[in-house]
Amino acid sequence: RQPWPGLIEQYREYLPVSDQTPIVTLLEGNTPLIPIPAIAERIGRQVRVFVKYDGLNPTGSFKDRGMTMAISKAKEAGAKAVICASTGNTSAAAAAYARRGGMRAFVLIPDGYVALGKLAQALLYGAEVLAIKGNFDQALEIVREMAESYPVTLVNSVNPFRLEGQKTAAFEIVDTLGNAPDWLCIPVGNAGNISAYWMGFCQYHQVGKCDRLPRMMGFQAAGASPLVTGKPVPHPETIATAIRIGNPASWEKAVAVKSASMGNFHSVTDAEILDAYRLLASEEGIFCEPASAASVAGLLQVKDQIPTGATVVCVLTGNGLKDPDTAIKHSQSQFKQGIEAEIKAVAEAMGL
Ligand code: F0G
Numbered sequence: 001r002q003p004w005p006g007l008i009e010q011y012r013e014y015l016p017v018s019d020q021t022p023i024v025t026l027l028e029g030n031t032p033l034i035p036i037p038a039i040a041e042r043i044g045r046q047v048r049v050f051v052k053y054d055g056l057n058p059t060g061s062f063k064d065r066g067m068t069m070a071i072s073k074a075k076e077a078g079a080k081a082v083i084c085a086s087t088g089n090t091s092a093a094a095a096a097y098a099r100r101g102g103m104r105a106f107v108l109i110p111d112g113y114v115a116l117g118k119l120a121q122a123l124l125y126g127a128e129v130l131a132i133k134g135n136f137d138q139a140l141e142i143v144r145e146m147a148e149s150y151p152v153t154l155v156n157s158v159n160p161f162r163l164e165g166q167k168t169a170a171f172e173i174v175d176t177l178g179n180a181p182d183w184l185c186i187p188v189g190n191a192g193n194i195s196a197y198w199m200g201f202c203q204y205h206q207v208g209k210c211d212r213l214p215r216m217m218g219f220q221a222a223g224a225s226p227l228v229t230g231k232p233v234p235h236p237e238t239i240a241t242a243i244r245i246g247n248p249a250s251w252e253k254a255v256a257v258k259s260a261s262m263g264n265f266h267s268v269t270d271a272e273i274l275d276a277y278r279l280l281a282s283e284e285g286i287f288c289e290p291a292s293a294a295s296v297a298g299l300l301q302v303k304d305q306i307p308t309g310a311t312v313v314c315v316l317t318g319n320g321l322k323d324p325d326t327a328i329k330h331s332q333s334q335f336k337q338g339i340e341a342e343i344k345a346v347a348e349a350m351g352l
Helices: 037-043 063-076 089-100 116-125 136-149 160-166 168-177 192-206 251-261 270-284 290-301 324-329 343-349
Strands: 033-035 048-053 081-085 104-110 128-132 183-187 215-221 264-268 311-316
Touching: 033 168, 037 048, 037 270, 037 290, 048 168, 048 290, 063 081, 063 089, 063 160, 081 089, 081 136, 089 104, 089 116, 104 116, 104 136, 116 128, 116 324, 128 136, 160 168, 160 192, 168 192, 168 311, 183 192, 183 290, 192 215, 192 251, 215 251, 215 290, 251 264, 264 270, 264 290, 270 290, 290 311
Parallel strands: 048 311, 081 104, 104 128, 183 215, 183 311, 215 264
Antiparallel strands: 033 048
């Protein structure tokens, strides 16, 4: 069997690259599509549910799919530095790929709202990290303007190569299932990924790799749900800091995806997100970050709308290890500390 060559080589014929493009890759992609039977059972009616566990990419999130493309194309164009705004994952991926490609990486993050693991990654990969007194939307506005007047290439998802790379997740799902799922449930922040998935499914449909298209179900956190309410949220708030975004850059694209796919946007509360987050870990053995659990929280919220026998894929966008603080903070009841180092005390603490 051939080893996995990374997603650009795997899907070269569907991507805007040529023999001149220097491929910067960490062999991202090829992530597992894992059945989640305990959650499927809660829905019943022979519904099959899988998660696309993109937290197993090299830097731990789906951003690697977009970044291998964006950085390869930036390098091809002779860029010496890239810049992005980020709630954390984009900064980690941009840093890793830019440094691997021999470029500087500047990342703007909302001060105090980036999960610990993501910050650690960006720093160690060698990014120049600028924490601003503002939220993601403000950071994005700044970097968009900076990329126009300074010699830095913007690698947020408004860079079209990002979506080209990210669409390959849809290819992988179809390659594994043999067709598109009936439903795709996905967390939505800046709305790049939902747009990318739809591009991927449509492209595969066009070349006959699947004979249907999924209903695209986008889920936002209740405190940051502009696509649900229809207007920007000036002060977005949610425990799922990855999707703490009030004015998505790909707003129009996402609305077009909703209508073309007969899908919908819904909001899920932080409590629903945390329930799904714990459920995935404790019943399925899958540790994702809180924002990713929004896809499963959303599925459980609208489960009665799923047709009998349908196939559903929930996208788990990021690895749980990204945000150890949230995991520990919300597991206190299981965590018995300060136990004497002797069998009797341990047995007692175990309730034996
Ligand atoms: N899930 C995770 C784990 C994310 O990091 C993001 C976005 C999303 C979902 C939403 O994807 O923006 O394409 O709708 N994170 C960006 C970042 C904003 O900076 O890392 P989207």
